[in-house]
Amino acid sequence: MKANKLGALLLSGMLLLAAAGCGSNGASGTNGANKASGSQEPASSAAGNASGSNGESSAPSTDAKDLKDIKVVLDWTPNTNHTGLYVAQELGYYKEEGLNVQIVQPDEGGADAMIASDAVPFGISYQESITQAQTQGVPLVSIAAVIQHNTSGFAAPADRNIKAPKDFEGKRYGGWGSPVEEAVMKSIMDLQNADVNKVKIINIGDADYFTAVKRDVDFAWIYYAWTGIEAELRGEKLDMLYVKDYSKDLDYYTPVIATNEKEIQQNPDLVKAFMKATSKGYEYAIAHPDEAADILIKAAPDLDPKLVKASQEWLSPRYQDDASRWGEQKESVWTGYANWMYERKLLDKPLDASKAFTNDFLPES
Template sequence: MKTWFSLLLSVLLIAGCGTNTKENSQGSEQENKKNLEKVTVVLDWTPNTNHTGLYVAKEKGYFKEEGLDVNIIMPGEAGADQLVASGKSQFGVGYQEGVTQARIQGVPLVSIAAVIQHNTSGFASPADKNIITPKDFAGKTYGGWGSPAEKSVLDSLMKTENADVEKVKIINIGDTDFFTAVKKDIDFAWIYYGWTGVEAELRGEKINMVYLTDYSEKLDYYTPVLTTNEKMISENPDTVKAFVKAAAKGYEFAIENPDDAADILLKAAPDLDPELVKKSQEWLAPKYQDDAPRWGEQKLEVWENYASWMYENGLLEKELEAKKAFTNEFLPE
């Protein structure tokens, strides 16, 4: 009897220790979370492979390692640039064009890293429309989203072949899907090949691409970029540095491990098409850093070139102070 009682007591003591250990572990985890600095990063659009590095940094604990508890949110009606500029979100995903226009208007947005090193966008059309070069835009219908820059970009490309942009019918298709729009209302649209172009491949739909960078060096701008505002930089530089360091690690992981990175994105956004995400991630992996010495690095000449193009085309009221629009100082060495 005594032996049985001793054994029971031992079991209860061990179980009690296990419970305490579990409670202690949960308690310390909650304590650690309390000690993390909460910050928000707002996307420019719904989750896609431009954002994979952020989801990797969150899932693999890179943000946590840098002392951050990062919440990734959708832009909503306000838009990412406005939320970041106002300080409602500490960080965001934006574009060189948006940052440039904001700064001209006195809005203190700053680009802190280039997500993709070169502009991978261009004008796409179904192959049977026979739009091979910019001169073929004449007599066709372009579907856009209503930005004044669209007509200027079309004009710049068409001028290289002595074609007239006034011969292009431009309509606003808003958020209409490319594949739907080209079957109904339009002949061509502006897309990112890494997503919509890859989707066309998977659908077996042949498209022709007229890439901006094939016709103008000044249109090789950074799209997308990670952004913050001047107040964050001046008052919380350590937070900015921590965020960029973790994000860089996330994108570096995506470069080296596109398949695993795609799985992480799909876990965060399960409604996405797995085949598209996998294929897009594979296509984009070498494009993130490309020929730059490190992921995220930005060049002054790229900012100056695009701003001067915008100014020459009447898209800016004055010239940009390019040095203040971006910084490489928070990138890891």
């Protein structure tokens, strides 16, 4: 779950080339209501009909020849951001909708390129990368918010004495080389009359947070649900500065479930069926975090079971949080963050939010 690692704001040329083949020849669905990786190796996807560990029976078996084969691509290695997908697969929710879903890892071009080019119909993305994509004519569309509020922020070992953004001055920040990092840092440091130019920014790429803060840097950007919980389990105290606590515009959706405009235009029934089953998967994870964690552990046995259990317990109530239903997205969140990006010259032009997201395929609450 490295925060925004695969959703960096500057989309690669590969993404743009892939999307060019797909084309953007129409509006996406309209929105009716107007977002610290594990280092585990990719896990094979679990097949779909076993019972959940709470004794709940999965859906009756459907002849495989009657199912439509589709793939959904992750943004990173399996983690608790993805639990609902694995639950929907394991408990037969996808099969109930006539789908045989394979959960796959992104190739070198990344998940966004695979989704935009229609190599896969669905995948995990981020509000910031979809915003950037849409303003560049790349036809990515968000169809659900996995987590209702931004759980990412700047984290530091407690002994670095970083209690507020002003304390970034004179410290070493370890990031992945995206302009958004310095922009967010500057934005929250300005509130305390601090100078972002006094921060030494170091590109640590895919380096593990715990290794990096012991060796190279003082703080980094993480998702608390994974790296923060891991720190708790290790007994390593850290100070966490959630970016959403400093600006409502930074309370964006990360991650999200994405598709492309072609799927919405040509296969709306497929999108609806996929989202009906996926919603059930996340709703199950909200109601049964322990059993849902077991399903993720079964699908990705290389994960640390203690970390998965603790992370799932922390994250499950945050999937839906204060929204009326899981996955709901607000236009104000999309426009607020896009305007923030545009004002800081992270976008070439303003975002038309109506093309970037839709709630139309979520089941009624």
